[in-house]
Amino acid sequence: xxxxSEKIQSNPLIEKLLSNRKEVxxxxxxxxxxxxxxxxxxxxxxxKEALKHRSKEIRKSAQWALGYLKESxxxxxxxxxxxxxxxxWEIRSGAEWALGEIGLDSKVAIPEIIRALKDKHPYVRxxxxxxxxxxxxxAQEAVLPLIESLQxxxxxxxxxxxxALGEIGxxxxxxxxxxxxxxxxxxxSRNAQISLQKIKK
Numbered sequence: 150x151x152x153x154s155e156k157i158q159s160n161p162l163i164e165k166l167l168s169n170r171k172e173v174x175x176x177x178x179x180x181x182x183x184x185x186x187x188x189x190x191x192x193x194x195x196x197k198e199a200l201k202h203r204s205k206e207i208r209k210s211a212q213w214a215l216g217y218l219k220e221s222x223x224x225x226x227x228x229x230x231x232x233x234x235x236x237x238w239e240i241r242s243g244a245e246w247a248l249g250e251i252g253l254d255s256k257v258a259i260p261e262i263i264r265a266l267k268d269k270h271p272y273v274r275x276x277x278x279x280x281x282x283x284x285x286x287x288a289q290e291a292v293l294p295l296i297e298s299l300q301x302x303x304x305x306x307x308x309x310x311x312x313a314l315g316e317i318g319x320x321x322x323x324x325x326x327x328x329x330x331x332x333x334x335x336x337x338s339r340n341a342q343i344s345l346q347k348i349k350k
Contacts, residue, residue, distance in 0.1 A: 163195050166214040167207050174210065181217050189221035197228045205237050212240070216247035223254040230258045238270035245273070249280035256287050263294045266310075271303035278306055282313030292317055296325040307337045315344025323348060 165177035181189065192214070199211035215222040215229065229251075232244040245262055248255040265277035278298055281291045291313070298310035311329055314322040322344070329341045
């Protein structure tokens with residue numbers, strides 16, 4: 150295993166979490182549900198170290214594992230923020246997802262995730278919009294960038310931006326959401342309607 154060559158202390162569960170075999174990885178993710186808080190937190194340091202590994206697949210697996218650890222992985226937030234600048238779009242997108250799963254402790258990443266709304270890859274942009282919505286009312290600074298994203302050429306970016314604006318709940322988004330009710334995609338217009346109902350409550 151790469152752990153020995155890079156002097157990273159590991160255990161069988163860490164090795165499974167970073168496995169490229171889906172059945173092994175899936176088994177390890179399920180095992181996380183039954184661990185106590187201290188045990189979960191003990192997994193974070195080696196997973197943080199794995200975020201710097203030369204293998205893209207290992208970096209991606211580490212991100213997913215940290216995301217599944219949720220708030221137990223808050224120690225890894227700075228390391229995950231650093232991977233928002235990875236050269237591979239899958240890693241940038243995975244960082245967004247993991248930060249959103251960790252929860253409100255990750256709100257320090259909001260400025261970087263807002264910047265990701267302009268990423269060249271559409272999947273990174275739509276994941277950024279989705280993640281910003283998870284921060285709810287704490288992401289007020291994302292309202293204007295998300296309004297701009299309602300005009301993105303990618304339908305999924307518009308879809309998640311419309312939904313995120315409702316989760317954040319700013320009345321300043323109402324005119325833009327009303328306009329997007331006419332979007333050519335039914336999912337986007339439906340999300341705009343849902344968000345308008347939330348904001349106007």
